[in-house]
Amino acid sequence: PHSGLGAPHSGLGALEPDHTGTVGYFRAFNSSFFHFRIRLLQLLPDMPTIFHNLADAADYLAEAPGFMESFGYYSATTKPWFYSFNSRLAGSAARPKAFRTWDDWHGFKMNQKLYLCSQAGLKSNAIGENSDTLDQLREQWAAWPRDYYVINWATTTAHGSTCNIFLGECLTLCGYENQAQHAGKYLSASSYWHNHNRGLVDEVGKRAGNVKRGMIMGVNYGGGTFHLEVITSTLIGHDIFGFSVGTPFTWRSRGGGRSGGQDGVEKSGGPERTLTDSRVKLFRLSH
Numbered sequence: 418p419h420s421g422l423g424a425p426h427s428g429l430g431a432l433e434p435d436h437t438g439t440v441g442y443f444r445a446f447n448s449s450f451f452h453f454r455i456r457l458l459q460l461l462p463d464m465p466t467i468f469h470n471l472a473d474a475a476d477y478l479a480e481a482p483g484f485m486e487s488f489g490y491y492s493a494t495t496k497p498w499f500y501s502f503n504s505r506l507a508g509s510a511a512r513p514k515a516f517r518t519w520d521d522w523h524g525f526k527m528n529q530k531l532y533l534c535s536q537a538g539l540k541s542n543a544i545g546e547n548s549d550t551l552d553q554l555r556e557q558w559a560a561w562p563r564d565y566y567v568i569n570w571a572t573t574t575a576h577g578s579t580c581n582i583f584l585g586e587c588l589t590l591c592g593y594e595n596q597a598q599h600a601g602k603y604l605s606a607s608s609y610w611h612n613h614n615r616g617l618v619d620e621v622g623k624r625a626g627n628v629k630r631g632m633i634m635g636v637n638y639g640g641g642t643f644h645l646e647v648i649t650s651t652l653i654g655h656d657i658f659g660f661s662v663g664t665p666f667t668w669r670s671r672g673g674g675r676s677g678g679q680d681g682v683e684k685s686g687g688p689e690r691t692l693t694d695s696r697v698k699l700f701r702l703s704h
Contacts, residue, residue, distance in 0.1 A: 467592045470631040471702070474590035475647040475671040478583065479681030482562070488579040488673050488680045498532060498569040499582065503589040507601025509566040516558040519546050532567045533557045570602075579680065580645045581606050583673030584633065587647055593617065593702075606643035610635045610698060618700040623692045628652045628668050633700040636689045646672030648699075649683055652692075656685035667691055 468474040478484060483500060490496040504511065510528035515521060522530070534541040536557040544550060561567075585603030588596070596617045597603055608614055621627045628651055636644040648670050654663035669685045688694050 468590050471587045471591060471633070471647045472631040472649040472671075474587040475583075475649060475681075476683075477590065478586055479671055479683070483565075484586075485673075485678075485681040488582065489678055492579050492674065492680075496535060498528075498535070498567050499579065501566045501568045501582075501589075502564060502586055503594045503598065504566055505594055505601065506566070506568050506598060506603070508569045510569065511566055512561040512563055513558065516555055519551060522551075522554065528567060528569045531569060532561075536560070578606070578644070578674035580672050580674030581609075583671070583680065584645045584647060588617075591702075606635065606645045607641070609633065609645060609700060610637050610643050616703055619703050621699050621701055623697065623699055625652050625665065625692065627699060628692070629701070631702075634668075634670060634690070635698045635700060637696045637698075639696075644672070644674060644689075646670040650685070653685065 487499040491499040533554050537553040581603045585597045632648045650669035652665040653661035667686050667690045673680045
C-alpha cells in the first residue's frame with residue numbers, strides 16, 4: 418500500500434537540474450555513491466551447490482551473512498520474518514528480479530513489500546512515492562541476497578524457538594527441502610524426539626562409535642520443551658581452543674533456538690552433549 422504522496426519516480430537517481438554550485442555537487446556525489454553501493458551489494462555470493470553432510474551445511478549456515486541474526490530477531494519477536502533457503506515454506510518471499518520504478522513496486526507481493534519496508538525503517542501503509550523513498554527501498558532490495566527467501570510467519574505462528582528451523586535449513590542445503598517440512602512448516606523438535614519422522618531420520622543407539630559428524634541430537638528438557646542440534650564432530654574430550662584433551666565424552670554441535678546471540682555457534686560439553694544423559698537421543702539420516 419502507498420499513500421499516493423508525491424509523484425512516481427521514473428528511475429534510479431534522477432535529479433532535477435541544479436545550478437547552485439556546492440549544493441549541486443553534493444547532490445550529484447550522493448547519487449553516485451548510492452549507485453556504487455547498489456553495484457557492490459549486487460555482487461554478494463550465490464548459494465553453493467548441495468552439501469553432502471549436515472555438519473558442512475551447519476558450518477555454512479552459521480556463517481551465511483545475516484542468517485543467524487534473522488533467527489535471533491525472529492525468536493525475540495523483534496522482526497516478523499527470518500531468512501531461508503527453502504522456497505517451499507509457507508509465507509516465503511523471493512527477492513524480486515528487478516526494482517527500478519514505482520511501477521515495479523506496485524507489482525510486488527505483500528511479504529516482499531513488508532520486508533523491504535521493515536529493512537528500510539518505513540511503514541508499509543504510509544509510503545510516500547518520491548525519489549528518496551524509492552532509493553531507500555531499492556538499496557534494501559539490492560542488499561537482499563539473491564538466494565535468500567524471507568519467511569513471514571508472524572501472522573500465523575507464534576514466535577518461538579528456531580532450533581527446528583536451523584535443522585530444516587541444513588536439511589534443505591543437503592537436498593531434503595521437501596522431507597524437512599510438512600504443510601509449509603519445518604518438522605518440530607518434538608516430532609523428531611517421538612520418532613514421527615521415520616523415512617527421513619532413524620534413531621541410533623547412544624554408543625561412542627555412533628557419534629558421527631553430521632548426525633542430529635535431540636534433547637527433551639521436560640515440560641513439553643524439546644531441542645535439536647546438528648553434531649559437528651566425533652566424540653571428543655575437553656574442548657580446549659579447538660583441541661580434544663583427555664578421555665572422549667562429549668561432542669561439538671551447532672543449532673538455533675539459543676539465547677544471547679549464540680545461534681549457530683559451535684559448542685561442546687554440557688550434560689546434553691553426553692551419552693549418559695537420558696534426555697538425549699541421536700539420529701542419522703535414513704538415506
